[in-house]
Every structure is written in C-alpha cells, then in structure tokens.
Amino acid sequence: MSETATPARPASQQTEHFDVLIVGAGISGIGGAYHLTQQCPGKSFVVLETQDHFGGTWWTHRYPGIRSDSDLHTFGYRFKPWTSAPIATAEEILSYMGEVIEENDLARHIRYHHRIDKASWSSTENRWTLEVTRTDSNETVRLTGNFLWMCQGYYRHTDGYTPHWDGMETFKGRIVHPQTWPEDLDIAEKNVLVIGSGATAATLVPAIAGKCAHVTMLQRSPTYFITGRNAIPLAEELRDLQVDEAWIHEIVRKKILHDQDTFTRRSFTEPEKVKQELLAMIRAELDPGYDVETHFTPRYRPWQQRIAFVPDADLFKGIRSGLASVVTGEIERFTETGVQLKSGETLAADIVVTATGFNLSVLGDIAFTIDGKPMAFADTVTYRGMMFTGVPNLVWVFGYFRASWTLRADLVADFVCRLLNHMDRKGASRVTVALRPEDQDMPLLPWIDTENFNPGYMLRGMHLLPKRGDKPEWAHTQDYWKEKDEIPAIDLDDAAFVYG
Known part of the structure; x- marks a missing residue:
C-alpha cells in the first residue's frame, strides 16, 4: 500500500x-x-x-x-x-x-x-x-x-444519517452509526440491534453473527437482494485457460455490464417476473415456511432502490443458523433496554446500530x-x-x-x-x-x-x-x-x- x-x-x-x-x-x-x-x-x-x-x-x-x-x-x-x-x-x-x-x-x-x-x-x-x-x-x-x-x-x-426517535436519551446501551464505528465497541455477549435493511445492514449482520449473543436486523420495510457465489465463472474459466489478465478484465467487464443492463431493463419491462426471481433466490436459502412475504418482499418494484449483492448468501445463512434474525416493523420509541415497536412488540438490545443511511x-x-x-x-x-x-x-x-x-x-x-x-x-x-x-x-x-x-x-x-x-x-x-x-x-x- x-x-x-x-x-x-x-x-x-x-x-x-x-x-x-x-x-x-x-x-x-x-x-x-x-x-x-x-x-x-x-x-x-x-x-x-x-x-x-x-x-x-x-x-x-x-x-x-x-x-x-x-x-x-x-x-x-x-x-x-x-x-x-x-x-x-x-x-x-x-x-x-x-x-x-x-x-x-x-x-x-x-x-x-x-x-x-x-x-x-x-x-x-x-x-x-x-x-x-x-x-x-x-x-x-x-x-x-x-x-x-x-x-x-x-x-x-x-456523520451518518440517524433519525430521531422518542426515548433515545433514556436508552442505557450504546447507539452507534456504522459510518463512525467506535474502535472500543465490544459486542461480545451483547444483543445487537441493527436498524436498517440496505447494503450496510446486509454486510454488518453476517459479519457479527456468532461474535455477539444475537443480532437482529430491524427494518421498517424490506429490501431486494441478489445472492450468488462470490466468484465469476467466466473469469475462473479464462484463468484456467491462462488468458492474460488484461484480456480477462476487459471480457469480464463487458459480460457483467451486458448482463446488468439486461437485468435493469427487465426490471422496467417485466418487474413482477424479476421480483419473483429475486424472491426465489432468498427462499432457496431460508428454511421452508420462513415468512419471506413479510421480511423480504419490498413494496416497490426492483431497482427503484439499489439492490445489494449478498455474496455466498451469508446474510441468509446467519438467519437460518439462528445467530441472526429479522424483524419488520416501525419503532414507537426507545426504552431503557431496547426499542418498542408500534405493534407493541419489544426488542431488547445492549447496542443499537443505526444503519439508516447517509x-x-x-x-x-x-x-x-x-x-x-x-x-x-x-x-x-x-x-x-x-x-x-x-x-x-x-x-x-x-x-x-x-x-x-x-x-x-x-x-x-x-x-x-x-x-x-x-x-x-x-x-x-x-x-x-x-x-x-x-x-x-x-x-x-x-x-x-x-x-x-x-x-x-x-x-x-x-x-x-x-x-x-x-x-x-x-x-x-x-x-x-x-x-x-x-x-x-x-x-x-x-x-x-x-x-x-
């Protein structure tokens, strides 16, 4: 470096x-x-x-x-x-x-x-x-x-964007934003509540699952994700053929860009079909009967907001293992020990991470x-x-x-x-x-x-x-x-x- x-x-x-x-x-x-x-x-x-x-x-x-x-x-x-x-x-x-x-x-x-x-x-x-x-x-x-x-x-x-919720000042744990993550933050044996469902939350949750007592992703509404191997088969094949890296770079870039363009255009021309394809990826990674409709079916059409790639489905593996969970609902207020949702449900937390944007x-x-x-x-x-x-x-x-x-x-x-x-x-x-x-x-x-x-x-x-x-x-x-x-x-x- x-x-x-x-x-x-x-x-x-x-x-x-x-x-x-x-x-x-x-x-x-x-x-x-x-x-x-x-x-x-x-x-x-x-x-x-x-x-x-x-x-x-x-x-x-x-x-x-x-x-x-x-x-x-x-x-x-x-x-x-x-x-x-x-x-x-x-x-x-x-x-x-x-x-x-x-x-x-x-x-x-x-x-x-x-x-x-x-x-x-x-x-x-x-x-x-x-x-x-x-x-x-x-x-x-x-x-x-x-x-x-x-x-x-x-x-x-x-500074990142953190909304204000009633009662935040009464919470006895720590509230942090991912953009300014404290070096001294100890998550061991702690219940961590991550507010948000974008790319940051989808990265953070699997990274700390198993390192804390439990991590919960609390979202107001679901987000679309794409899952897949963290690899490009075409690049692997070209390397096996000992093709020059500069050629691989150019070929793979063009292939990815072509596929992305096709996918984006389909999100406009056949949004329902694209939606079902994305949801099928997620259903394949979770236990049968998991409530994908509530927790992973957005209210907007694909690509009205950025779609994050989840490599090797690590977010969903964390959920399936029980080390992480997802709750969908709106916050009513913070309490001394966590948050209370408008539904009446309470979520206990020692640390709250506001992955709520820029x-x-x-x-x-x-x-x-x-x-x-x-x-x-x-x-x-x-x-x-x-x-x-x-x-x-x-x-x-x-x-x-x-x-x-x-x-x-x-x-x-x-x-x-x-x-x-x-x-x-x-x-x-x-x-x-x-x-x-x-x-x-x-x-x-x-x-x-x-x-x-x-x-x-x-x-x-x-x-x-x-x-x-x-x-x-x-x-x-x-x-x-x-x-x-x-x-x-x-x-x-x-x-x-x-x-x-």
Whole structure:
C-alpha cells in the first residue's frame, strides 16, 4: 500500500497555483489523477484530501465486514485489472488503490489533512481560489487553479444519517452509526440491534453473527437482494485457460455490464417476473415456511432502490443458523433496554446500530462563490450530471445508482481531459455550460425522477441538488450502456458550451 506521508508544503502566506485542482483522494480522485497524467501530461495538478489517507469510503468506514456491494471487475478501474473475488473487502480495495498510486507515481500529487472551506471563482482572473484548512496543524493555506474537479463523492463522511426517535436519551446501551464505528465497541455477549435493511445492514449482520449473543436486523420495510457465489465463472474459466489478465478484465467487464443492463431493463419491462426471481433466490436459502412475504418482499418494484449483492448468501445463512434474525416493523420509541415497536412488540438490545443511511453532501459542503456572489447549486441546471449552468471550469463526478461508481468516474475523466485539451487548442481559459435557445422553454425537473430511483438520502436532499431538463444532455441519465457511447461523442463546440 502506498505511503500516506504528506509532502513538504510551502508557508501558509504563499499561494500555490495549479492547472487542475482535484478534490478528494477516493476512487474518483485517484482515477482522475491517473487519467490526467496519461491524457494531459503537461498539466500541473494537486489532489486535496481531508482525511489522513486515500480511499474515501473505504478508509473512513470501519464497521465489521465492510465490503463492496458492486463487483470489482466493474468497480475497479478500466485501466487496472481486478484479479480477486468480485465482492471485495475495504482492505482489498485500499490495497488495489495503493497499487494504482504507487505504479503511477501519484503520491507526490496528494495532500492529506486538507479541508476545503471556501471556493471562489473570479472571472477577471479566470481561476478558482480555495481557502483550505490544514487539519493536522489548523493552518490556513490558499491554492488557486484554472479548473476544479470535484471527486469528493455525494455524502458527508463526518456523520451518518440517524433519525430521531422518542426515548433515545433514556436508552442505557450504546447507539452507534456504522459510518463512525467506535474502535472500543465490544459486542461480545451483547444483543445487537441493527436498524436498517440496505447494503450496510446486509454486510454488518453476517459479519457479527456468532461474535455477539444475537443480532437482529430491524427494518421498517424490506429490501431486494441478489445472492450468488462470490466468484465469476467466466473469469475462473479464462484463468484456467491462462488468458492474460488484461484480456480477462476487459471480457469480464463487458459480460457483467451486458448482463446488468439486461437485468435493469427487465426490471422496467417485466418487474413482477424479476421480483419473483429475486424472491426465489432468498427462499432457496431460508428454511421452508420462513415468512419471506413479510421480511423480504419490498413494496416497490426492483431497482427503484439499489439492490445489494449478498455474496455466498451469508446474510441468509446467519438467519437460518439462528445467530441472526429479522424483524419488520416501525419503532414507537426507545426504552431503557431496547426499542418498542408500534405493534407493541419489544426488542431488547445492549447496542443499537443505526444503519439508516447517509447525509447528502452537495459538492463537499464547501461555500462556493462566483465573482463574489454566493452560489446555490439548486439554482443551476446540470449538464449530463457533470457540469452546471453558470459555474465555470468545474466538473463533478457523480456515479451510477444501478452500476459501479467507477464506470462513470472513468467516463467523466475522459471528458475532463478532452475538454482541457480542447480549451488549450481554442486558446480558451474559461468554459461554462448554458441553456441554448432551443432549451429556453424546457421544463426543469428535480435531479432524479423518483419513480425511477428513490432512496431515502436522495429524497431528503433533493432540494439541495441542481435541476435537470427533459433532454438527455441536461440530465444524469443513469444509463451506462448509453453514456459509454454518448459522453465520448459529446461535441465540445456545441452551443451548450460557452468559452471565454
């Protein structure tokens, strides 16, 4: 794994300038840094990271069992083959990212402990100025850049979302959120209640089953899951044939993406059939007579929320063994010894884990200004979920809901590099997206169609996000199979791009 030592830095009163400022050293930021070195080798750049290590989610989340809920053949970068099991632990993902950093000499570009407080654009100077706090020394530093590449993700790392329930203050045990898992938390011989039913809960429950007295997953409503071996038969067969790993990576990625696209489209065209297929997988893993209808049959159609893959059915094996259980119901209140449900049932707990989601963070909770005026991203319209009307020289990486985040990070990186090179050829120092004459009467809609996708964190934070239009170029389509061809084909001289 790459070293995390921070390079020597200039005195705080100096202002450093870079061609490109990358925000975040997670999966998107490290990928962006790689693509810059390959496609824009003459550009100077720096990667600013608040934490003391690269990795983003895979570094900040420390709860037991943390793993990917996407296969690493597509969550991994397209330029570096993934050679292990498709569902990977955080440690394995960090090791993979560390190899990317080391193999491409990226460590010298990364600055840890750098929290961005303010970002200001000046049209006079055609540059961004960042006010940054060095969190290891509380020192303030200033950096300027021609282009700002936001790779910080979409949620607040410092605190997860925990609803408030009556009586929480009376509970005599501990209440923790997986996003800030305490290092001193001892679960041995304890009854653990995990509130939630998403990918985090489905990871955490089997990881602690057998290590605590008992673990109960309490859900307000069920979630869809997919089960299967933590292996890709095609990859195994190709390795047996001694095919080169780079070829395996490309072939397996295309196979997975094709199958995922087919499955997603079927969830729209034949949702009931897909639903029954998913439920059949779960019934096969549980005892005959288990109440799958109550505990694992969601009220929404497949893919309106993210479907987590449960490798080797470990969640359901934990339930079948009796080490874990599932309760479906709504919380009335906390008590001193657990929670009371609206049904009247009480659940005893020594530890309550609120696996209840994220707090949406739009562009890192940074205070943005354009020419001295505060900017609200909710007042902008997005160009393909990457750029925003009235916001110069800025691109945001926002991945896919139904496919691996990194797929879009790679596509956006190609777009940014192509845009930077195009600006150089034009002699332009500024680019902004703007609605064209034919777009002026276009209906403006919320960032995502809630009939299409509606997780809680999106619904809670929709008012913070930019608007979308009813044309493909003014929306984040969430369709990798289309975007893999559309984004590379974007006409950078289209009237939507205004250069200066």
